[in-house]
Amino acid sequence: MSYDGHYANVYDQIFHQEDMARSTADFLGALMPEHSAKALELGIGTGRVALRLAAKGHPIVGVDASQGMLDVLQEKLTEFDTSAVEVHLGDMATWEPLGEEKFELVYSVLGSIACLPTLDQQRAALIRACANVADEGHLVIESYNPPPLLRVFDQVPSFEARAEYPHAAAQLHSLGKLDDNRLSVTLDHTWSDGGGDRNFLEQVHLIDPHIISSIVQENGLELSGLYGDWSRSPYDEFTTAMFVAAFKRTHT
Numbered sequence: 001m002s003y004d005g006h007y008a009n010v011y012d013q014i015f016h017q018e019d020m021a022r023s024t025a026d027f028l029g030a031l032m033p034e035h036s037a038k039a040l041e042l043g044i045g046t047g048r049v050a051l052r053l054a055a056k057g058h059p060i061v062g063v064d065a066s067q068g069m070l071d072v073l074q075e076k077l078t079e080f081d082t083s084a085v086e087v088h089l090g091d092m093a094t095w096e097p098l099g100e101e102k103f104e105l106v107y108s109v110l111g112s113i114a115c116l117p118t119l120d121q122q123r124a125a126l127i128r129a130c131a132n133v134a135d136e137g138h139l140v141i142e143s144y145n146p147p148p149l150l151r152v153f154d155q156v157p158s159f160e161a162r163a164e165y166p167h168a169a170a171q172l173h174s175l176g177k178l179d180d181n182r183l184s185v186t187l188d189h190t191w192s193d194g195g196g197d198r199n200f201l202e203q204v205h206l207i208d209p210h211i212i213s214s215i216v217q218e219n220g221l222e223l224s225g226l227y228g229d230w231s232r233s234p235y236d237e238f239t240t241a242m243f244v245a246a247f248k249r250t251h252t
């Protein structure tokens with residue numbers, strides 16, 4: 001599924017929480033003490049995190065497969081007249097920077113890795129991500145923790161959620177279903193605001209943090225921390241909703 005169309009248009013309204021984006025950018029910024037250290041975001045989207053990291057003085061290169069999401073980001077870059085964020089339309093499983101450029105930080109947050117539909121594509125993206133990390137550089141991946149989600153589906157075949165967005169005078173209704181392979185969740189969303197109803201599908205392809213960890217470690221980086229959130233709460237297999245896995249390249 002693509003983030004183009006309705007999803008791109010309402011994405012910033014759905015993920016509007018300042019504190020959530022700030023805690024992500026603070027965690028990532030602390031890994032790059034040097035002001036000019038450069039970062040690569042895989043699945044940059046509308047720049048929710050990248051713009052905050054750029055505001056800390058870090059040049060960012062961002063890759064995203066959705067032109068719709070990049071159009072929203074481009075509008076913000078024009079509005080704030082910033083050249084600190086360089087944007088590329090591409091697939092994180094295959095995208096390569098020009099030349100030999102490496103990054104002090106490569107990151108992919110809010111489950112962008114779970115947008116890739118197969119484990120092979122997720123593995124390819126992680127291998128590429130590792131190859132782009134400079135010596136002493138970091139890789140950080142945030143995604144959905146499979147066990148709690150699977151536990152929900154052990155009890156009900158599908159779930160329905162309704163969230164209110166008073167800042168946008170809107171409501172998001174979501175219907176979630178687990179595919180037979182127990183690896184993918186399909187979310188059928190309806191965003192309702194004064195302009196009517198907008199439908200969009202989202203697919204989440206679950207990947208366990210320990211699988212990510214073994215792929216990344218096979219590719220030369222060491223696990224520096226596995227957390228349950230951006231405040232570094234300990235990861236718990238059964239209660240962590242989104243995990244944060246941080247890695248470091250200590251030698252080539």
Ligand SMILES: C[S@@+](CC[C@H](N)C(=O)[O-])C[C@H]1O[C@@H](n2cnc3c(N)ncnc32)[C@H](O)[C@@H]1O
Pocket residue numbers: 002003015042043044045046047048049063064065066069090091092093108109110111112115116
């Ligand atoms: C949940 S959004 C996260 C966006 C942004 N990182 C944030 O934190 O708000 C997932 C993003 O990954 C992008 N994406 C999905 N598949 C991709 C792929 N194969 N390569 C690059 N980006 C992809 C989507 O277009 C979307 O912008």
